Amino acid sequence: MPVNLSAPNHQDLHPVPGVKLGITMAGVRKANRRDLTVITLEPGSAVAGVFTKNRFCAAPVQLCQKHLAANSDIRALLINTGNANAGTGEDGLVRAHATCVALARHLNIAPEQVLPFSTGVIMETLPTDRIQAGLPAALADLKADQWGVAAEGIMTTDTLPKAASRQISIGGATVSITGISKGAGMIRPNMATMLGFLATDAKIAPGLLQALVTEAADASFNRITIDGDTSTNDSFVLMATNQAAHPEITSLDSPEGLALRAAVIAVSQQLAQAIVRDGEGATKFITITVEGGRTEDECKLAAYAIAHSPLVKTAFFASDPNLGRILAAVGYAGIGDLDQTLIELHLDDVHVVTKGGRHPAYREEDGQRVMKQSEITVRVGLARGAAQATVWTCDLSHDYVTINADYRS
Numbered sequence: 001m002p003v004n005l006s007a008p009n010h011q012d013l014h015p016v017p018g019v020k021l022g023i024t025m026a027g028v029r030k031a032n033r034r035d036l037t038v039i040t041l042e043p044g045s046a047v048a049g050v051f052t053k054n055r056f057c058a059a060p061v062q063l064c065q066k067h068l069a070a071n072s073d074i075r076a077l078l079i080n081t082g083n084a085n086a087g088t089g090e091d092g093l094v095r096a097h098a099t100c101v102a103l104a105r106h107l108n109i110a111p112e113q114v115l116p117f118s119t120g121v122i123m124e125t126l127p128t129d130r131i132q133a134g135l136p137a138a139l140a141d142l143k144a145d146q147w148g149v150a151a152e153g154i155m156t157t158d159t160l161p162k163a164a165s166r167q168i169s170i171g172g173a174t175v176s177i178t179g180i181s182k183g184a185g186m187i188r189p190n191m192a193t194m195l196g197f198l199a200t201d202a203k204i205a206p207g208l209l210q211a212l213v214t215e216a217a218d219a220s221f222n223r224i225t226i227d228g229d230t231s232t233n234d235s236f237v238l239m240a241t242n243q244a245a246h247p248e249i250t251s252l253d254s255p256e257g258l259a260l261r262a263a264v265i266a267v268s269q270q271l272a273q274a275i276v277r278d279g280e281g282a283t284k285f286i287t288i289t290v291e292g293g294r295t296e297d298e299c300k301l302a303a304y305a306i307a308h309s310p311l312v313k314t315a316f317f318a319s320d321p322n323l324g325r326i327l328a329a330v331g332y333a334g335i336g337d338l339d340q341t342l343i344e345l346h347l348d349d350v351h352v353v354t355k356g357g358r359h360p361a362y363r364e365e366d367g368q369r370v371m372k373q374s375e376i377t378v379r380v381g382l383a384r385g386a387a388q389a390t391v392w393t394c395d396l397s398h399d400y401v402t403i404n405a406d407y408r409s
Helices: 059-070 089-107 128-140 147-153 206-218 255-277 296-308 310-317 324-331 364-371 398-405
Strands: 019-024 036-041 046-051 076-083 114-121 162-170 173-182 195-200 235-240 285-293 344-347 350-354 375-381 387-394
Touching (some): 019 147, 036 128, 036 147, 046 059, 046 206, 059 089, 059 235, 076 089, 089 114, 147 162, 147 173, 162 255, 173 255, 206 255, 255 285, 285 296, 296 310, 296 375, 296 387, 324 375, 350 364
Parallel strands (some): 076 114, 195 235, 285 375
Antiparallel strands (some): 036 076, 046 235, 162 173, 285 387, 344 350, 344 375
């Protein structure tokens, strides 16, 4: 059961001028489910992306990176679920390329102008025949207002589709930012087991797009963890169609650039947090903030040590205020000269630890009260400096094991 998450209202997802989406049932792995999505972009659009840091990355990830490096005129994205096309060797690359060729022929573009994405089971042969056979239906379905349906079409173990949208004003013109994502397990930064696609009609200098998508990922999808596993297929793509009626943004530090950056990050964070809220078997959404560090990196070390700990996560599932587990995680996070006598710990409004020891006023029933909530904030103070970092995670339940034990059945 997702934690305070509901399916998006399709009417709230703003179409992005220059973007169309088509979705169909191709039977990639199972019949009668949406599993093939095509996104087309008008000429003049720009695309940038960030991808998994898993060295055993999937064939479509390799091909996406190659196409983006060689081509500034990406015109289409092709997304399949049910099969990750990872751990498939040279044959996987050949098959990923074949799907790009097939879509390119339909659109009268070059295969290098297509970006392929896959998600699903690893080490299984990509059924290119089914994907190719499904392309005409997906293309016939192309519409600008299909973001909600596309969010459903990229799901795997997700229980709900994930989409977010907003509009802002830049230079007197209305600018739309809309995105979708998928992910529920095998979630860890760098990036998570996820796909994310975000589009805007903002007019932005192409050279700024990579910096913007990297910053957005670092503030969102690279701040979530469910189970500490890094996937083979993670991809987050930002598309800009440049169709909005405002002067081109030439600096992300300009007032216009700052407005766009804030909106892109906000939508990205909403999508990333939705992944955690829909974490496999999750019953609680947990925000972990570590402050008072010398650097942001050491704050992230401590935050992720807490967020990845199975002992911490199972304690949250049980609403058991066994909070020494949090202190232990901070201690082994890798901050070599950490002074434990300066550590502070809060659960929401409850002051649990002060100066490295139990707060005199702390009562276990207060800790348990907070841990029974569906949304919890853990705040750790290191008293070493002014840096801070926040990550989002969930608890670890019996259902997580059941879902992953049955995943391929």
